[in-house]
Amino acid sequence: MAHVLIVEDDARIRPLVMRALGERGHAVSAASTGMQGLTAAVEERPDLVVLDLGLPDVDGTQVLSMLRAVSDVPVIIASARDDDPSLVACLDAGADDYVVKPYTTDQLAARINAVLRRVQPGARAASPAMEVGALRIDVPARRAALAGEALDLSPKEFDLLRTLAERVGEVVTKKELLTTVWQQSWGGSDKTVDVHLSWLRRKLGETAAQPRYLETVRGVGVRLVDPDATG
Amino acid sequence: MRARLILTVAAAVTMVLLAMLVPLAVLMRDYALEDRLSRAALEVQATETVVASAQDDKGTVSVYLDRINTDSGIDTTVLYPDGDAIGPDPGEDRRVVQARLSGLARLDDVGEGTQLLIPVSLGASSSAPDETPVIRVIVQRPGLDSDLVRAWLILLLLGLALLGGALGLADRIGRSVVLPIRALADHARMLGTRRTESGVTTATVAPEAPAEVHDLAAALNALVGRIETLIERERAQIADLSHRLRTPITALRLRIDALPRAEDRDRVGAELDALQAAVDAVVREARRSEREGLVASCDAPAVLAARAEFWRALADDQARPFDVEPWPAGESAGLVRAAPEDVEAVLDIVLDNVFTHTPDGAAVRISLEPEDGGVLLVVEDEGPGFPSGLDVEARGQSGAGSTGLGLSIVQKTATESGGGLLVTSSASGGGRVEVSLGPA
Numbered sequence: 001m002a003h004v005l006i007v008e009d010d011a012r013i014r015p016l017v018m019r020a021l022g023e024r025g026h027a028v029s030a031a032s033t034g035m036q037g038l039t040a041a042v043e044e045r046p047d048l049v050v051l052d053l054g055l056p057d058v059d060g061t062q063v064l065s066m067l068r069a070v071s072d073v074p075v076i077i078a079s080a081r082d083d084d085p086s087l088v089a090c091l092d093a094g095a096d097d098y099v100v101k102p103y104t105t106d107q108l109a110a111r112i113n114a115v116l117r118r119v120q121p122g123a124r125a126a127s128p129a130m131e132v133g134a135l136r137i138d139v140p141a142r143r144a145a146l147a148g149e150a151l152d153l154s155p156k157e158f159d160l161l162r163t164l165a166e167r168v169g170e171v172v173t174k175k176e177l178l179t180t181v182w183q184q185s186w187g188g189s190d191k192t193v194d195v196h197l198s199w200l201r202r203k204l205g206e207t208a209a210q211p212r213y214l215e216t217v218r219g220v221g222v223r224l225v226d227p228d229a230t231g
Numbered sequence: 232m233r234a235r236l237i238l239t240v241a242a243a244v245t246m247v248l249l250a251m252l253v254p255l256a257v258l259m260r261d262y263a264l265e266d267r268l269s270r271a272a273l274e275v276q277a278t279e280t281v282v283a284s285a286q287d288d289k290g291t292v293s294v295y296l297d298r299i300n301t302d303s304g305i306d307t308t309v310l311y312p313d314g315d316a317i318g319p320d321p322g323e324d325r326r327v328v329q330a331r332l333s334g335l336a337r338l339d340d341v342g343e344g345t346q347l348l349i350p351v352s353l354g355a356s357s358s359a360p361d362e363t364p365v366i367r368v369i370v371q372r373p374g375l376d377s378d379l380v381r382a383w384l385i386l387l388l389l390g391l392a393l394l395g396g397a398l399g400l401a402d403r404i405g406r407s408v409v410l411p412i413r414a415l416a417d418h419a420r421m422l423g424t425r426r427t428e429s430g431v432t433t434a435t436v437a438p439e440a441p442a443e444v445h446d447l448a449a450a451l452n453a454l455v456g457r458i459e460t461l462i463e464r465e466r467a468q469i470a471d472l473s474h475r476l477r478t479p480i481t482a483l484r485l486r487i488d489a490l491p492r493a494e495d496r497d498r499v500g501a502e503l504d505a506l507q508a509a510v511d512a513v514v515r516e517a518r519r520s521e522r523e524g525l526v527a528s529c530d531a532p533a534v535l536a537a538r539a540e541f542w543r544a545l546a547d548d549q550a551r552p553f554d555v556e557p558w559p560a561g562e563s564a565g566l567v568r569a570a571p572e573d574v575e576a577v578l579d580i581v582l583d584n585v586f587t588h589t590p591d592g593a594a595v596r597i598s599l600e601p602e603d604g605g606v607l608l609v610v611e612d613e614g615p616g617f618p619s620g621l622d623v624e625a626r627g628q629s630g631a632g633s634t635g636l637g638l639s640i641v642q643k644t645a646t647e648s649g650g651g652l653l654v655t656s657s658a659s660g661g662g663r664v665e666v667s668l669g670p671a
């Protein structure tokens with residue numbers, strides 16, 4: 001499995017994350033300050049870094065910028081900041097994904113696996129686009145196309161499609177989608193997912209009554225399928 | 232202010248002009264009359280000489296009088312005792328007879344002006360008083376075509392010109408004061424409608440504006456700076472609050488994930504979900520002033536119409552008739568005292584309730600109407616309606632008698648905007664939610 005570096009100043013969270021990821025088979029190391037994290041990222045050459053933004057010595061966004069100057073290691077931001085400007089600034093600065101506190105162990109592990117699947121160490125640009133039938137999803141470029149026609153998707157619609165495409169054929173529950181796409185498994189409404197799925201269906205040229213790519217499994221969730229696949 | 236300044240100057244200048252021009256006009260009239268009387272006296276002397284030297288040669292007198300009786304406002308007539316009269320208005324009256332008999336000149340006011348009667352001695356001692364011709368000179372009061380009236384007209388025009396000039400000057404002074412103040416007011420209004428981070432907040436005043444307006448702008452800038460500092464401090468405090476609350480919850484969640492028994496994880500996890508939902512609501516509420524900027528304001532009909540269209544996709548998927556009655560054409564923009572994000576959240580919460588608690592296919596009707604300068608949003612559905620005893624203010628509950636945090640957030644947004652929330656039943660027995668948003 002992968003070597004994950006945790007840069008987290010909170011002494012309660014750090015060992016819990018280390019243990020949880022260790023139990024999932026990852027080799028985990030940790031740093032409690034930004035500068036220690038930067039040094040470890042350069043010296044230990046981890047496969048992925050989980051970076052907190054609220055660090056005691058240097059702000060996490062600055063650590064990210066410094067890290068990007070010397071390394072293309074995948075970075076997942078783990079922060080209590082959930083406002084759009086912070087999120088966009090981190091993604092623009094080179095973060096690969098973003099998880100908002102409080103996250104669950106499963107959520108963090110799923111994001112680490114998804115990023116590791118997408119990003120090959122040392123060959124980030126070569127990561128292939130996902131294809132499901134005539135649907136093509138280029139994650140690094142955040143673009144999607146259906147039969148060669150570009151789809152005009154909102155950021156949330158793209159994340160929804162990407163999340164479903166990462167698990168083609170699997171039923172993904174609405175709670176999972178709320179957790180992964182909206183960063184909230186609590187207090188979020190299923191209808192938030194439903195209305196975005198409806199827009200995604202429209203843009204994929206289908207309806208709930210006549211689905212092609214998006215199949216709703218009533219009471220369970222939704223799955224992305226290749227409509228042209230046999231069997 | 233500009234109108235008041237102009238009105239004040241108009242009143243003051245008019246009074247000054249009246250105080251100056253009326254006495255001047257009276258003086259001019261008196262002078263003109265005096266001038267005519269002086270000329271009349273000269274004409275009387277000349278006529279007396281002509282009449283005395285002509286004796287009975289009335290033709291010479293007639294030629295002379297024809298020459299002097301031009302359109303000068305002075306009419307000279309020679310009245311002979313035999314009844315002959317040379318000149319205008321030949322009739323005699325009691326005064327002429329008295330002057331002839333007494334041999335004394337007299338001055339009388341008559342209808343058209345002043346009348347001078349001068350008996351003329353012909354030189355012969357045998358001449359009886361009743362044989363004495365009388366020269367009558369009538370000095371007419373100046374008429375509409377006289378030089379005096381023209382002078383008065385010039386005075387009037389001069390007065391009007393002075394008044395116009397004074398008003399123009401007052402208007403210019405007023406503009407130089409009012410326009411910078413108005414620009415400052417527009418700037419202050421703009422501060423209320425724009426987010427502080429999206430635009431310039433410093434008020435600038437034209438250099439030629441009065442010093443007091445510059446002072447006002449400086450005071451406004453200081454006030455805006457102070458408010459921005461407070462908002463920035465609040466933003467930092469909220470970020471800190473979010474961090475302080477969410478970090479221990481993260482640790483707790485990770486500990487729950489590490490619990491060995493699934494039922495313990497689910498039970499404690501569900502309680503933590505409720506706690507997290509409450510914390511999110513607290514953080515969201517604390518961010519209200521950050522969202523709103525200096526003053527909350529948005530075009531609610533535009534925001535709500537766009538948001539309703541966003542929900543239409545789900546309505547179509549659920550085969551729900553979804554009727555959106557737009558803002559009446561011709562109505563001005565419905566600016567309300569709430570941030571666009573909060574207005575969006577109002578419709579999201581209401582429609583979320585409708586889509587969650589009514590079956591697929593149940594119709595939804597949304598209407599937007601003007602109300603007391605604000606906007607009335609009405610959402611009706613054909614579902615089973617609200618449970619009896621619904622308490623929209625109940626927080627943190629989600630049983631049959633409460634909608635949890637949802638409608639309480641709607642009510643808070645509505646009441647803080649100056650409006651309110653009313654939950655009733657629609658004509659079909661379904662739910663009817665009226666959200667009144669107060670004007671900005």
